[in-house]
Amino acid sequence: MNNSLYETLIERFIRVTGVLVILFLALIFMFLLREGGATFFEVPVGDLLQTRWYPNEEHFGLLPLVLGSLMVTLGAAVVSLPLGLLTAVFIAEVAPRWVREVLKPFIEVLAGIPSVVLGFIGMLAISPLIREYLGAPTGLTALSGSVMLGYMALPTIISVAEDALDAVPKSYRDAALALGATRWQTLWRVTVPAARSGILTAMMLGVGRAIGETMAVMMVTGNAARMPLTLNSFLMPVRTMTATIAAEMGEVAQGSLHYHVLFAVGLVLFFVTLIINLVAAWTIFRQGKRYGRLLS
Amino acid sequence: MRKPLLVCTLLVLLTACRRPEGGAGEAGVAIQNVGSDTIVNLALAWAEAYQAHNPDARIAVTGGGSGTGIAGLINGTVDVANASRQMKEEERDAAEANGIMPVEHVIARDAIAIVVHPSNPVDNLTLQQLSDIFSGHITNWADVGGESRPIVLLSRESNSGTHVYFLEQVVRLGDKHASTLFSPDTLLMPSSEGISAEVRQNPNSIGYDGLGYVTPDQKTIAVAVDAGGPFVQPSIETVNQGEYPISRDLYMYTAGEPQGAIAEYLDWIRSPEGQVIVGELGFVPLEVE
Amino acid sequence: MSRQLRQRLGFALLGITTALVVLPILLLVGYIVVQGASAISWEFIVAMPRDGMRAGGLWPAVVGTVLLTLGTAVFAVPVGVAVAIYLAEYAQDTLLTRVIRLAIVNLAGVPSVVYGLFGLGLFVIFLQFGASILAGSLTLAIMTLPVIISTAEEALRAVPQSFRIVSLSLGGTRWQTVRRVVLPQALPGVLTGVILGLERAAGETAPILFTVAAFFLPRLPKSIFDQTMALPYHLFVISTQVPEMPVRIQYGTALVLLVFVLSMNVVAAITRSRFRAKRQW
Numbered sequence: 133m134n135n136s137l138y139e140t141l142i143e144r145f146i147r148v149t150g151v152l153v154i155l156f157l158a159l160i161f162m163f164l165l166r167e168g169g170a171t172f173f174e175v176p177v178g179d180l181l182q183t184r185w186y187p188n189e190e191h192f193g194l195l196p197l198v199l200g201s202l203m204v205t206l207g208a209a210v211v212s213l214p215l216g217l218l219t220a221v222f223i224a225e226v227a228p229r230w231v232r233e234v235l236k237p238f239i240e241v242l243a244g245i246p247s248v249v250l251g252f253i254g255m256l257a258i259s260p261l262i263r264e265y266l267g268a269p270t271g272l273t274a275l276s277g278s279v280m281l282g283y284m285a286l287p288t289i290i291s292v293a294e295d296a297l298d299a300v301p302k303s304y305r306d307a308a309l310a311l312g313a314t315r316w317q318t319l320w321r322v323t324v325p326a327a328r329s330g331i332l333t334a335m336m337l338g339v340g341r342a343i344g345e346t347m348a349v350m351m352v353t354g355n356a357a358r359m360p361l362t363l364n365s366f367l368m369p370v371r372t373m374t375a376t377i378a379a380e381m382g383e384v385a386q387g388s389l390h391y392h393v394l395f396a397v398g399l400v401l402f403f404v405t406l407i408i409n410l411v412a413a414w415t416i417f418r419q420g421k422r423y424g425r426l427l428s
Numbered sequence: 429m430r431k432p433l434l435v436c437t438l439l440v441l442l443t444a445c446r447r448p449e450g451g452a453g454e455a456g457v458a459i460q461n462v463g464s465d466t467i468v469n470l471a472l473a474w475a476e477a478y479q480a481h482n483p484d485a486r487i488a489v490t491g492g493g494s495g496t497g498i499a500g501l502i503n504g505t506v507d508v509a510n511a512s513r514q515m516k517e518e519e520r521d522a523a524e525a526n527g528i529m530p531v532e533h534v535i536a537r538d539a540i541a542i543v544v545h546p547s548n549p550v551d552n553l554t555l556q557q558l559s560d561i562f563s564g565h566i567t568n569w570a571d572v573g574g575e576s577r578p579i580v581l582l583s584r585e586s587n588s589g590t591h592v593y594f595l596e597q598v599v600r601l602g603d604k605h606a607s608t609l610f611s612p613d614t615l616l617m618p619s620s621e622g623i624s625a626e627v628r629q630n631p632n633s634i635g636y637d638g639l640g641y642v643t644p645d646q647k648t649i650a651v652a653v654d655a656g657g658p659f660v661q662p663s664i665e666t667v668n669q670g671e672y673p674i675s676r677d678l679y680m681y682t683a684g685e686p687q688g689a690i691a692e693y694l695d696w697i698r699s700p701e702g703q704v705i706v707g708e709l710g711f712v713p714l715e716v717e
Numbered sequence: 718m719s720r721q722l723r724q725r726l727g728f729a730l731l732g733i734t735t736a737l738v739v740l741p742i743l744l745l746v747g748y749i750v751v752q753g754a755s756a757i758s759w760e761f762i763v764a765m766p767r768d769g770m771r772a773g774g775l776w777p778a779v780v781g782t783v784l785l786t787l788g789t790a791v792f793a794v795p796v797g798v799a800v801a802i803y804l805a806e807y808a809q810d811t812l813l814t815r816v817i818r819l820a821i822v823n824l825a826g827v828p829s830v831v832y833g834l835f836g837l838g839l840f841v842i843f844l845q846f847g848a849s850i851l852a853g854s855l856t857l858a859i860m861t862l863p864v865i866i867s868t869a870e871e872a873l874r875a876v877p878q879s880f881r882i883v884s885l886s887l888g889g890t891r892w893q894t895v896r897r898v899v900l901p902q903a904l905p906g907v908l909t910g911v912i913l914g915l916e917r918a919a920g921e922t923a924p925i926l927f928t929v930a931a932f933f934l935p936r937l938p939k940s941i942f943d944q945t946m947a948l949p950y951h952l953f954v955i956s957t958q959v960p961e962m963p964v965r966i967q968y969g970t971a972l973v974l975l976v977f978v979l980s981m982n983v984v985a986a987i988t989r990s991r992f993r994a995k996r997q998w
Contacts, residue, residue: 139892149799155821163838177685185607185876186609190584219738222731242742246920246983248949249971251958255743269578316724344828346923354615369615374830382929383495383587398834409826472769472933479935490932619958641960
């Protein structure tokens with residue numbers, strides 16, 4: 133029957149698309165490997181661990197870039213993890229219904245603000261403030277990047293943490309209250325600990341988002357490939373892996389060494405975020421829940 | 429069994445789509461003019477003026493740095509590469525390996541101005557001092573006669589012809605065998621405008637830029653070859669008379685001798701009409717024969 | 718300090734931190750509105766840029782962003798919804814399904830600039846599409862898939878099982894059930910996810926840097942193999958690369974981009990509330 137043939141075709145198509153997703157991920161990995169793998173044959177690993185990144189003269193030390201990314205991400209985590217968790221707690225547990233209904237769209241608005249707009253504001257408004265009030269030699273610093281990134285990671289952290297808190301069964305709270313605890317005590321001794329694996333996931337995803345950000349950091353961190361080794365380096369410029377790829381990819385001749393190294397940097401980024409996401413996903417799957425809003 | 433077949437069919441269909449071939453400058457296909465960010469605004473002004481007179485002409489202008497334009501020329505995706513430095517040996521070799529013989533055209537001249545914040549008391553610097561500053565050997569303004577402030581170094585990205593030129597002629601003082609590099613603390617700004625934006629608001633900063641990018645709210649430093657010599661401010665006159673020590677030619681490269689629409693465009697650029705625009709944008713026009 | 722007092726202080730602290738999150742957003746949006754409003758006019762949006770993009774309008778960038786968003790939708794929506802249907806309606810809890818879910822989570826985590834590299838390697842170079850709307854749309858589409866898949870799947874799963882049971886008991890096949898019962902019920906939820914996904918695609922810069930974006934094009938793109946300007950890249954360029962760019966034009970461009978993107982937020986919110994109002998369970 134024709135109907136049945138049409139049905140079978142449709143169902144085939146649907147099943148195929150599921151595999152397509154795996155295919156895309158594999159393709160990304162393959163292309164990164166294809167174009168970046170040559171690096172490891174052409175550049176001795178020791179060179180990649182140098183402290184000087186200056187591709188024009190074959191200095192391919194990745195350390196300043198990796199440390200730059202780490203530093204900015206660390207700063208972003210310091211900004212966004214506490215703020216994100218506390219805000220999620222407020223929205224999920226404390227705020228009255230009407231406040232909740234107003235706040236949630238706000239968080240979505242923040243999630244929607246493009247990276248380039250945040251970079252733009254950071255560059256024009258925030259960096260000068262950092263130079264004038266914190267005494268940094270220039271406003272284009274790791275700290276500026278951390279602040280902007282922290283705000284970009286917030287929506288992810290807040291919405292996933294909020295989901296985790298929502299998922300805590302009402303019976304837990306009721307039991308604690310019945311035993312005489314205040315709402316505050318219930319919150320911090322029962323609800324939040326019960327949601328801790330979801331909250332941890334939220335934090336990991338937020339950090340993953342921060343490491344991968346490009347435009348905002350490119351516009352406010354000054355892009356100096358220096359080794360950020362002390363705490364003072366927060367008030368100095370840095371160069372992240374993402375900004376390096378974005379700034380330098382346009383210039384390279386295909387197939388040149390520089391081209392391969394940039395793809396290798398992309399490969400490093402891919403792996404770092406892959407690991408973070410695998411760990412985050414594993415904690416969710418272990419709980420038997422689906423990943424729902426964490427991808428929005 | 430059918431799964432892989434469907435996937436393959438999809439991929440084959442996609443691969444069958446190819447970008448249409450077509451000569452640049454022919455009806456419907458734009459001349460791809462890519463490269464130096466120093467030249468990009470000049471290139472844009474030229475493109476706009478030329479297209480105003482020749483409505484059939486289509487020129488697409490993009491920046492990205494001299495290295496980008498040259499890379500594109502080598503890859504065959506760029507028709508006219510703007511470069512604020514000459515092509516390197518390796519680039520010529522790579523081009524020839526791809527069957528492309530690059531032809532160099534000088535289209536304007538440029539002075540590299542050293543810019544600082546207007547409140548900076550320092551007026552004069554020698555080439556040696558500039559080299560020491562930008563390589564990180566001098567880190568405080570007090571060491572060159574200014575206030576006690578940290579020196580914030582601003583530079584273009586390493587794909588910029590201006591960057592390469594500055595490295596070779598100033599940081600390395602023209603010594604082909606030197607291996608001095610910019611200090612790692614140097615901020616690599618995405619464009620000349622990025623340098624200007626920081627210079628005009630940060631009293632600690634020093635940067636270098638094509639003369640065409642220096643705005644009245646920045647201060648230029650007078651440069652001397654050595655401590656005894658005359659300190660010269662950059663201008664069209666001092667460049668043409670060879671007095672200002674840091675000046676250079678600006679280039680456009682084509683794949684082989686230019687033909688048709690591209691040739692007409694390049695001729696127009698070098699004509700008095702085109703060169704008037706050079707002066708308007710603050711670059712140094714070619715001397716009219 | 719009494720427990721009640723401690724609680725009140727604690728709640729106040731939470732409120733303050735939330736304000737610390739919300740207020741800067743308000744300030745940011747407000748600042749852009751205030752600084753950019755003076756540049757906004759009908760001409761600003763529909764005119765071509767003049768004078769090295771310092772005057773005139775944003776039209777090519779607006780058109781480019783619209784085209785890229787449409788292109789992303791064309792590629793991402795059918796595939797994304799199909800995968801969601803697969804996961805919600807057909808898949809069993811096999812190893813394959815788990816791997817697929819894992820792949821989706823990982824696709825979501827790939828940095829946007831790595832997508833740019835991938836798009837460059839596969840679509841621009843390997844498949845020889847060149848820097849084009851086609852390459853850019855495909856890259857953005859793959860990037861948008863996880864969002865569409867996850868929200869669409871949630872929407873499909875939210876449809877109560879009873880709907881499916883009734884349909885099947887009336888003799889419908891699985892596909893007919895999906896097509897005529899489940900999908901229409903889940904449609905607003907799916908639509909919300911699509912809109913949110915496209916919103917992200919519209920605002921991204923890094924994936925289009927190497928795959929489609931151009932600094933300045935004299936004419937609007939004529940085919941999918943052409944490059945195009947785009948609002949996010951345009952904002953980046955005019956705020957960092959063009960000298961003597963009037964500040965209000967920069968803010969105006971930021972405002973246009975914000976409005977474009979946030980209006981999709983509004984549409985998504987409206988769709989979501991209509992979903993809640995109209996749903997039949």
